[in-house]
Each structure stands twice: as C-alpha cells, then as structure tokens.
Amino acid sequence: MSNYYDSADLKKFGDIGQHAKQLADDFFKYYGNVIGSDGALSKREKALIALAVSHAQKCPYCIDAYTTQCLEAGSNPEQMMEAVHVAAVMQAGITLVHSVQMQNHLKKMVL
Amino acid sequence: MRAVFSIRAFKEKSKYGFEALLFQRGINLPPLSIDTLQVNITKLCNQVCRHCHVDASPSRREMLSPEGVAKCLEILQRHSQITKLDITGGAPELHAGFAAFVEKAVALGKHVMVRHNLTVQMDGHPQTGESKEYLPHFFARNRVEVISSLPYYQEYFTDAQRGSGVFKKSMEAMKRLNALGYGVEGSGLIFNLVYNPVGPYLPAAQASLQADYKRELKDKFGLVFNNLYTVTNMPINRFKSHLDKSGQYAEYMEKLLAAFNPAAAEGVMCRSMISVDHEGRIYDCDFNQMLELRATAVGGKPLSIFDFDFDRVLGRCIRFEDHCLGCTAGAGSSCGGATA
Numbered sequence: 001m002s003n004y005y006d007s008a009d010l011k012k013f014g015d016i017g018q019h020a021k022q023l024a025d026d027f028f029k030y031y032g033n034v035i036g037s038d039g040a041l042s043k044r045e046k047a048l049i050a051l052a053v054s055h056a057q058k059c060p061y062c063i064d065a066y067t068t069q070c071l072e073a074g075s076n077p078e079q080m081m082e083a084v085h086v087a088a089v090m091q092a093g094i095t096l097v098h099s100v101q102m103q104n105h106l107k108k109m110v111l
Numbered sequence: 112m113r114a115v116f117s118i119r120a121f122k123e124k125s126k127y128g129f130e131a132l133l134f135q136r137g138i139n140l141p142p143l144s145i146d147t148l149q150v151n152i153t154k155l156c157n158q159v160c161r162h163c164h165v166d167a168s169p170s171r172r173e174m175l176s177p178e179g180v181a182k183c184l185e186i187l188q189r190h191s192q193i194t195k196l197d198i199t200g201g202a203p204e205l206h207a208g209f210a211a212f213v214e215k216a217v218a219l220g221k222h223v224m225v226r227h228n229l230t231v232q233m234d235g236h237p238q239t240g241e242s243k244e245y246l247p248h249f250f251a252r253n254r255v256e257v258i259s260s261l262p263y264y265q266e267y268f269t270d271a272q273r274g275s276g277v278f279k280k281s282m283e284a285m286k287r288l289n290a291l292g293y294g295v296e297g298s299g300l301i302f303n304l305v306y307n308p309v310g311p312y313l314p315a316a317q318a319s320l321q322a323d324y325k326r327e328l329k330d331k332f333g334l335v336f337n338n339l340y341t342v343t344n345m346p347i348n349r350f351k352s353h354l355d356k357s358g359q360y361a362e363y364m365e366k367l368l369a370a371f372n373p374a375a376a377e378g379v380m381c382r383s384m385i386s387v388d389h390e391g392r393i394y395d396c397d398f399n400q401m402l403e404l405r406a407t408a409v410g411g412k413p414l415s416i417f418d419f420d421f422d423r424v425l426g427r428c429i430r431f432e433d434h435c436l437g438c439t440a441g442a443g444s445s446c447g448g449a450t451a
Contacts, residue, residue, distance in 0.1 A: 044319070073315050074323060
C-alpha cells in the first residue's frame with residue numbers, strides 16, 4: 001500500500017467486525033441509534049455535529065461521509081462551514097485555555 | 112390478464128439488476144391507471160442545466176407537430192380517465208402551439224400542469240427573441256398549475272446547476288407569479304417548486320426541506336409557494352456524463368441500490384401516467400423517453416398516440432432498467448416528488 005488513507009477504504013468500515021464481530025455489531029447498533037434518525041436533535045443537526053467532529057479529529061473518511069450526509073440532510077455550505085468553524089474555535093480555545101496552566105506554573109517558577 | 116413480469120426482464124443482465132431486485136423482493140409493478148398524459152412538446156430550452164436528463168438547450172429543434180398536439184387533445188377528450196395534462200420540455204412555452212394546447216385542454220376540463228423554468232419569462236425565445244413576459248398572466252387566466260425547478264433557496268447551488276444568474280431571475284419570476292396570486296393561500300392558483308440535489312447524493316426529507324424553503328424564501332425575498340417536490344437526479348444523459356467524467360457513476364449507482372425502498376417502488380409514477388415525445392411516441396416516463404425505451408403493447412408493437420388504444424396502453428408491461436433505481440431510492444422520486 002502506497003498511502004495510509006484510501007477513500008475506497010470507507011466502504012470497508014464494516015470489516016472492523018473481523019475478529020471482533022459482537023463488539024462491531026454492538027458499535028454499529030449504537031451508531032445507528034444515535035445518528036441514524038431524528039431524536040431530540042434532528043438528523044441534520046447530528047450530521048453537522050459529526051462534520052465538526054470529523055474536522056477536529058482530522059478524519060478524511062468522516063469528512064467525506066458527513067459532507068455528503070449534511071447535504072442529504074438539507075444543510076447548505078454556510079451551515080457546514082460554520083460547523084467547521086465551531087470545531088476550529090473550540091480547538092483554538094482549548095489550546096488557549098491551557099495557557100492558564102502555563103501561567104500558573106510560570107508564577108511558581110518566577111521569584 | 113397481464114404478465115407478472117415482462118420477458119424483457121431476463122433477456123439481458125443489467126449491472127445493477129433493478130428488475131432482478133424487484134423479482135427477488137416479490138414486487139410486481141403493473142400499470143394501475145393512466146390519469147396523467149405527460150407530453151414533452153420540445154427539447155428547446157433557454158437554459159442549459161448541468162443535470163438535465165433531456166439534454167435540453169437553446170440549440171435543440173425538436174417540436175411536437177400540430178397533428179401531434181391535435182392527437183393529444185383528441186385522446187384527452189375521448190378518455191375521461193385521463194384527468195391531467197402535464198406539459199414539459201425543454202421549456203414548453205417555447206413551442207409555437209403551447210398557448211393553444213393549454214387553452215384547449217383547459218376547455219376540455221382537464222387539469223393542466225406546466226413545467227415552467229421561471230427564467231423563460233425574462234429570457235424569451237432563445238432563437239427568435241420573442242418575449243415570454245406574458246406567461247404569468249396567461250397561466251393565471253387559464254388557472255394552470257405551475258411547477259418550477261429551484262434547486263435550492265440560495266444562489267450558490269441554484270446557479271451551480273442551472274447557470275449563472277438563474278437564481279436572481281428565478282426570484283424575480285416568482286415575484287411576478289406571486290403578484291397574481293400563484294402560491295398564495297386561498298387563491299386556488301397552485302405554484303409548486305421542485306428540488307433536486309446539485310450532485311450525486313439523495314434529496315433531504317421533503318417535509319423538512321419544504322419548511323426550510325418556505326421560511327427562507329419568505330424571510331429573504333417575501334416569496335411564497337404551495338408545495339416542494341424533492342426529486343432524485345437520474346443517472347442518465349447529461350448527469351450521467353458528469354458522473355462518468357468525475358468517476359462517480361459506480362458510486363452513485365451503488366448508493367441508489369443501497370437505498371432501494373420497496374414502498375417507493377410501489378409508488379413509481381409510471382404506474383399511473385404515460386409520457387409522449389415530440390414524435391407522438393409513447394413511453395412509461397420522461398426518463399425512458401430520453402433513453403428511447405419505447406413502451407410496447409403486449410406482443411411488442413411500439414405504442415404511439417397516432418393509434419392510441421387506452422386498454423392496450425394500460426395493458427403494457429412497464430420497461431424497467433437500472434436508472435429506475437433513481438425513483439425507488441430513499442423516500443422515492445417522481446414528477447410529483449417523494450413517493451414513500
């Protein structure tokens with residue numbers, strides 16, 4: 001294999017059942033229950049959350065899958081891009097809020 | 112008695128096996144009625160949409176002859192079971208006999224639907240320059256149902272599919288229709304919109320998308336309409352070429368196959384309509400028409416309006432091929448939107 005990520009591998013997601021079928025079955029059932037239908041959140045809202053998480057976790061399979069899923073749930077490009085900004089700003093905020101830890105330690109280190 | 116399955120089903124193996132799928136699931140889809148006569152009167156269009164299954168454009172010349180129009184009217188007159196005339200194209204308003212066809216069908220008491228692309232109001236005839244600004248008043252006077260494609264309530268998707276500037280013109284055309292009462296509650300003038308995805312993916316749920324369209328078009332443009340029909344892109348002609356060129360054909364077909372819905376199959380539109388082309392030839396639907404899959408009577412004789420026999424047409428076996436997966440995926444798809 002020449003690449004670590006191949007878009008064709010997305011179709012092999014079900015193969016995670018090899019060597020651990022029951023666990024995979026449990027996972028896919030849970031997955032479908034959470035994301036496959038409207039609940040307290042609509043399918044569209046869930047797809048936008050999943051798209052944001054896909055970017056935060058930098059998963060190319062998920063980005064492809066949830067870009068399509070967002071479109072099929074009726075989202076538009078503005079909503080999808082805004083969801084990615086939510087992921088980006090959360091990551092930036094998480095990085096920046098850790099500077100409090102740095103500052104706390106800095107105070108200990110400075111006379 | 113009608114055959115359960117056409118022998119055509121097993122003559123040749125199709126790659127995605129639509130007919131075999133019906134057989135495996137025990138789904139039999141004979142025609143149920145002919146309540147709609149859908150007539151494609153011209154392939155001429157002022158637009159060149161990227162997904163168009165008709166391959167319509169300003170350079171097309173195909174037109175239903177005056178004899179063909181007269182024959183359609185005769186069929187409508189003779190058969191009270193056929194209650195609806197659905198006029199499509201191209202842009203059907205570019206046919207020289209369009210107005211008279213509508214007026215005569217209305218005079219026969221038929222419910223007339225026109226597949227109106229909105230922009231033809233402003234663009235006019237692409238070959239002669241003839242103005243079509245009269246259309247909203249003409250529609251209202253004849254109380255025809257207007258059905259218009261609008262791929263999205265925003266400019267980006269709409270212009271990507273239908274051409275630069277189409278969204279703005281569509282908003283102006285809708286304003287003119289609304290001003291005459293089209294889409295306005297209580298007016299009795301029906302104005303429906305059609306959504307189709309801008310690429311190789313399935314439509315969102317019709318009800319939720321309709322709510323979005325109503326909210327956004329009202330809030331941003333002050334526009335109203337009656338119903339939104341969600342339609343799946345058919346993997347034929349211009350859209351298929353796009354899928355082939357972008358290497359997405361197989362993936363799209365697999366998506367349609369994976370989303371096969373038996374309830375949507377039961378509701379396919381070809382069970383209650385027939386489609387007529389500019390030569391008067393009869394097909395099960397507009398998609399079969401574009402693929403030149405002529406409807407045939409039992410025995411194999413191709414059906415035509417020029418020797419129309421209601422029972423013979425109703426007794427035909429519908430021709431199914433792999434593109435039919437587009438009508439049976441997810442919530443289903445038809446000229447009247449979702450079917451399941």
